[in-house]
């Protein structure tokens with residue numbers, strides 16, 4: 001239960017971190033979208049572990065195989081299955097967690113719910129599960145590109161260091177130039193130093209990832225329980241380690257007057273625009289044609305080597321642990337591509353639902 005999202009463009013996630021494989025089944029992608037494994041691989045390469053000092057050192061190639069849904073280089077309207085086999089599990093690192101939940105890791109909740117919980121690598125609760133999001137997101141992004149919709153994500157905050165650049169094209173170019181995936185290269189340096197310092201201390205650090213989608217037409221989203229912002233919040237909040245979601249001004253609306261943040265309209269070349277975008281491109285739950293802006297607050301990775309208090313659930317006694325093994329000192333850099341994929345999945349779903357993309361054949 002709870003492994004599928006989307007109505008017309010739906011994604012079912014499967015697998016676990018130390019099991020055989022992880023991936024996703026995507027149903028509802030219309031036929032005739034040109035799609036190759038490389039289209040997906042280049043996105044997975046941005047997420048894969050072991051690429052820099054600010055990620056987990058686990059070494060995985062994360063090579064995708066497409067098992068179904070493509071005929072002669074194009075989608076054929078049937079379910080697309082993308083799979084990545086796990087190759088570099090170190091399950092012995094996890095033997096100490098069998099009955100000993102890591103503080104603030106999903107371990108305890110999953111042990112309590114299922115009883116039979118694969119504690120190795122956090123099982124299905126692992127960040128590695130986001131491979132499925134990225135596979136589906138790569139397809140969604142290609143689909144959206146046919147309608148000139150583009151999405152970019154960047155790290156805008158790590159600890160108390162903030163990024164200051166938010167011009168779409170600059171951010172798009174700059175995120176590829178630094179391991180933190182921040183659009184402001186000055187801030188990126190300071191962020192990297194902070195992450196490496198936390199890693200050195202055996203600790204980790206949280207931050208904020210922002211995603212901007214441009215070219216989204218007005219009219220996506222449905223009242224009352226399937227508003228576009230509601231659906232975005234749902235998918236974003238479902239990413240591991242996310243503890244907060246904002247759209248547009250988000251929590252800052254609480255300290256604002258309407259006269260300060262209302263987005264005033266104007267007309268240019270017979271088109272309607274707003275002069276500001278504090279609504280983040282969504283009003284009344286429906287897109288208004290302005291860029292869709294979302295932010296996620298990502299908690300620090302809970303698995304740290306600093307000594308922490310926990311309990312042994314079998315012996316019912318207190319215990320201290322220092323978590324070894326391979327973990328990200330900060331989740332944010334790799335979460336950028338997961339956030340972007342998640343936004344793409346929701347937009348693809350709503351583009352089909354609203355009739356902007358034909359549900360079965362892209363050429364119609």
Ligand SMILES: C=C(O[C@@H]1CC(C(=O)O)=C[C@@H](OP(=O)(O)O)[C@H]1O)C(=O)O
Nearest residue numbers: 049056058121122126127128325326327
């Ligand atoms: C491997 C990835 O992230 C993993 C996420 C994770 C966790 O508990 O969530 C724990 C670590 O797993 P392992 O101990 O097996 O290396 C991370 O490395 C990945 O994202 O590809």
